[in-house]
Amino acid sequence: MVPTMKITETSIRDAYRIHPELHPDRRGRFHEAFRAGELSAAIGYPFVVGQANYSVSVKNTLRGIHGTTLPPGQAKLVTCVRGAVMDVAVDLRVGSPTFGAYEVTYQDEDSGVAVYLADGLGHAFLALTDDACMNYLCSEEYVPGTMIMVDPLDPDIGIPWNLTDPPVMSDKDAGGLSLKDAASSGLLPTYDECLAHYAALRAASPS
Numbered sequence: 001m002v003p004t005m006k007i008t009e010t011s012i013r014d015a016y017r018i019h020p021e022l023h024p025d026r027r028g029r030f031h032e033a034f035r036a037g038e039l040s041a042a043i044g045y046p047f048v049v050g051q052a053n054y055s056v057s058v059k060n061t062l063r064g065i066h067g068t069t070l071p072p073g074q075a076k077l078v079t080c081v082r083g084a085v086m087d088v089a090v091d092l093r094v095g096s097p098t099f100g101a102y103e104v105t106y107q108d109e110d111s112g113v114a115v116y117l118a119d120g121l122g123h124a125f126l127a128l129t130d131d132a133c134m135n136y137l138c139s140e141e142y143v144p145g146t147m148i149m150v151d152p153l154d155p156d157i158g159i160p161w162n163l164t165d166p167p168v169m170s171d172k173d174a175g176g177l178s179l180k181d182a183a184s185s186g187l188l189p190t191y192d193e194c195l196a197h198y199a200a201l202r203a204a205s206p207s
Contacts, residue, residue, distance in 0.1 A: 004032045007042040007116075010103040013096070014118035014198070015089040016042060017105055018077075022112060031112050033079060034137065039116060045201035047075065047116070053136040057085075057127035062167035064124025065157075065176065067092045067148035068140075070189035070197060073119035075139040080107035083132030087115055088159055090122035092150065094183050095191035102159050120194035124152045126161055148187050149176040156180060 006019040018039070020031040040046045057063065065088075068074040078087065087105045091098045107113050107125075117123055125134065149172055152159060156179055161167070182188050 003038060004035060005038060007038065010089065010105075012089055012091050012098050012101055012103050012121065014043070014194075015091075015103055015121055016116040018114040018116060020112040020114075033112060033114065034077060039077070040205075043116065043118065045198060046205050047077070048139055049137045050140045051138040051142060053138065055134045055136075057132045057134070058168060059127055059130045059132070060163070060165060060167055061127040061132070062124070062152055062161070062169050063173060064088070065090050065092075065122040065150040065152050066124065067122040067150065067188070068119070069146045069148060069187065070119055070193055072140050072143050072146060073189075073197060074142070074146075075119050076117045076123060077114055077137040078117070078123060078125075079112070079114040079135045080109060081133050081135050082109050083127065083129035084108035085128055085132050085134065086126040086161070088124045088152075089115060089117050090124065090150070090157060090159075091120075092122040092148065092179075092182070092188050093120040093191040093194050094188050096194075099191070100157055100179055102157060104159075118194070119197055120189045120191075122148070122150055124159070126167065148182065149173060150182050151176040151178055154178045
C-alpha cells in the first residue's frame with residue numbers, strides 16, 4: 001500500500017504529527033486526512049473513533065490543557081480545518097520520562113497537518129485567527145466528570161504562547177489546576193497505567 005500521509009512520533013512518546021499528501025488541481029485540492037490502517041500501524045494498536053467534535057474559536061482563544069482520567073481514557077486526533085492554531089500536546093502521565101513536557105505544532109487549513117494524542121496526554125491550543133475551527137476524532141464517547149483541566153499558563157510547564165493580550169478562556173480552563181496540584185490530587189494517570197492500557201489495546205487487536 002502506498003502511504004498517503006507521513007506519520008512521525010514527536011519528542012513526546014505516543015504523540016504523533018501527521019502530514020497528509022496534498023493533491024491540488026484546477027478544481028482546488030484533495031487530501032486524505034485519516035486512514036485507520038496507517039495510523040493504527042504507526043501507533044501499534046487500532047484507533048477506533050467513538051465520537052467526533054468540532055470547536056469554533058475567536059482569535060486569541062486559549063483552550064485546554066484538557067486530559068481524561070483513565071479509565072475511561074480518550075485518545076484524540078485533532079485537526080485545524082479552518083483558520084490557524086498553535087496546537088500543544090502535554091505529557092500528563094505521572095512517572096513518564098517526559099512528564100510535563102510539551103510539543104508545539106502549528107496547524108492551519110492549508111497544510112492539513114494533524115496531531116494524534118494517546119490516552120494520558122493533554123491537549124491545548126491557541127486560536128491564531130478568528131473563526132478557527134478544530135475537528136477532534138475521539139476514541140471514546142465523552143463521560144461527564146472524567147475531564148482533567150490543567151492550567152495552560154502554568155509556569156512550571158512553560159508553554160511559550162507569546163500572548164500580547166489576555167487570552168479568551170472559559171471559566172473552567174482559567175481555573176485549571178497547576179500540573180503539580182493535578183498530580184498530587186491523584187487525578188492524573190500514571191505512565192505505567194497508560195502503558196498497560198496501550199498493551200491491552202494491542203492485545204485485543206486482530207492479528
